[in-house]
Amino acid sequence: MADEKENIGDKKYKYSIIIPTYNERLNIAIIVYLIFKHLRDVDFEIIVVDDGSPDGTQDIVKQLQQLYGEDRILLRARAKKLGLGTAYIHGLKYATGDFVVIMDADLSHHPKYLPSFIKKQLETDASIVTGTRYVKDGGVHGWNLMRKLTSRGANVLAQTLLWPGVSDLTGSFRLYKKLVLEDVISSCVSKGYVFQMEMIVRASRKGYQIEEVPITFVDRVFGTSKLGGSEIVEYLKGLVYLLLTT
Amino acid sequence: MELWKRFDLVMFTGTYNTAILKSYISFVSRTMKHVVKILSLLVAVSAFWIALLQAAIIPRSHTWLLPIYFVVSLGCYGLLMVGIGLMQFPTCPREAVLLQHDITEAKDFLSANGVDVRSD
Numbered sequence: 057m058a059d060e061k062e063n064i065g066d067k068k069y070k071y072s073i074i075i076p077t078y079n080e081r082l083n084i085a086i087i088v089y090l091i092f093k094h095l096r097d098v099d100f101e102i103i104v105v106d107d108g109s110p111d112g113t114q115d116i117v118k119q120l121q122q123l124y125g126e127d128r129i130l131l132r133a134r135a136k137k138l139g140l141g142t143a144y145i146h147g148l149k150y151a152t153g154d155f156v157v158i159m160d161a162d163l164s165h166h167p168k169y170l171p172s173f174i175k176k177q178l179e180t181d182a183s184i185v186t187g188t189r190y191v192k193d194g195g196v197h198g199w200n201l202m203r204k205l206t207s208r209g210a211n212v213l214a215q216t217l218l219w220p221g222v223s224d225l226t227g228s229f230r231l232y233k234k235l236v237l238e239d240v241i242s243s244c245v246s247k248g249y250v251f252q253m254e255m256i257v258r259a260s261r262k263g264y265q266i267e268e269v270p271i272t273f274v275d276r277v278f279g280t281s282k283l284g285g286s287e288i289v290e291y292l293k294g295l296v297y298l299l300l301t302t
Numbered sequence: 303m304e305l306w307k308r309f310d311l312v313m314f315t316g317t318y319n320t321a322i323l324k325s326y327i328s329f330v331s332r333t334m335k336h337v338v339k340i341l342s343l344l345v346a347v348s349a350f351w352i353a354l355l356q357a358a359i360i361p362r363s364h365t366w367l368l369p370i371y372f373v374v375s376l377g378c379y380g381l382l383m384v385g386i387g388l389m390q391f392p393t394c395p396r397e398a399v400l401l402q403h404d405i406t407e408a409k410d411f412l413s414a415n416g417v418d419v420r421s422d
Binding site for chain 2: 190
C-alpha cells in the first residue's frame with residue numbers, strides 16, 4: 057500500500073511539461089516560478105514551445121534558463137504561429153520524461169494542481185489524468201452567465217452524443233503517459249479546442265484508462281476573447297466529426 | 303387476465319432482446335465506430351416499438367405517438383440537465399484572489415533574481 061505521506065514525486069519518474077506560448081512574456085515567468093515552487097521533490101523539465109512571439113517571450117525564457125538551469129527549462133521555439141496540436145507534437149520530440157503534462161501558459165491552469173495529477177496517476181496507474189473544472193472541488197472564475205450556459209449546453213450535448221467518459225471534454229490541463237500521448241496525438245487532426253476533445257475521445261475509444269482530478273480555472277482573458285457564432289459552429293462540426301469517426 | 307400475460311411477454315422479450323444487443327455491442331465496441339453503437343441502440347428500440355405495434359396491447363394510436371413522446375422527453379431531459387448544471391456550476395472566486403497573491407510573490411522573486419517582469 058502506498059504511504060500517503062511519501063513525497064509525491066516518485067524519483068524514478070521524470071515529467072516533461074510542455075507549454076505552448078504566444079505573447080506570454082510575463083505569464084511564462086510566473087508559471088515557471090510556480091512549477092518550481094510546487095514540484096520541489098520531482099524530477100521534471102519544462103519545454104516551452106514559443107511560436108515566434110513578438111513581445112520577447114523567448115528572451116524571458118532565456119533569462120529563466122539562467123536562473124533555473126538549461127536542463128530544467130528547454131526552449132524549443134518555432135518560426136511562427138502554427139497551432140496547438142503541432143506545438144505539442146513539436147515539444148514531444150524533445151521530451152525525455154516518462155510522463156508528459158500539457159498546460160496553458162495564461163495562468164488559467166495553476167501549477168499547484170500538478171502534485172494532485174501526479175499522485176492520481178501513481179495511485180491508479182492511469183494512462184491519462186485530466187483536469188476537470190465541472191466538479192464540486194473544481195470551478196471556473198471569470199465567466200458570465202451566457203458563457204456558463206454555452207459551456208453547460210455544449211457539455212450536455214457532447215455527453216449525450218459521444219459518451220466520452222470524462223466530465224470536462226475541452227479541458228487542456230492533462231497528464232499523459234508519454235507513449236500514450238504519442239499514440240493518441242498521431243491520430244488526431246482537428247484544430248483548437250475540438251483537438252482537445254478529439255484527443256480525449258480517441259483515447260477513451262482506444263481503451264486507455266482515464267482518471268480525473270478537480271482543478272480551478274481562472275479565466276483572465278475572457279473579456280478579450282468572445283465566444284462567437286463561428287466558434288459554436290466549429291464546435292458542432294467537431295462534434296459531428298467525432299461522432300462519425302471515433 | 304390474458305392481456306396481462308401478453309404484456310409481460312412483450313416486456314420480457316423486448317428487454318431480453320435489448321440486453322442481448324447491448325452485450326453484443328459492448329463485445330465489439332473496440333472496433334465499432336461510436337455512431338454505429340448509437341444506431342444499433344436505435345434499431346433495438348425501434349424493434350421493440352414495432353413489436354409493441356404488432357402485439358397491439360396498447361391502442362395503436364398511442365403506440366404511433368411513442369417516438370414523439372420519446373424525442374420530446376429526451377429534449378426535456380437535456381434542457382433539465384443544462385438547467386441543473388447551470389445552477390450548480392462550480393465557481394471559485396477565492397482562486398482569483400489567491401492567483402493575485404501568487405503573481406505578486408512570483409514577480410518579487412523573479413525581479414530579485416534577474417528576470418524581467420515587465421509585461422510590455
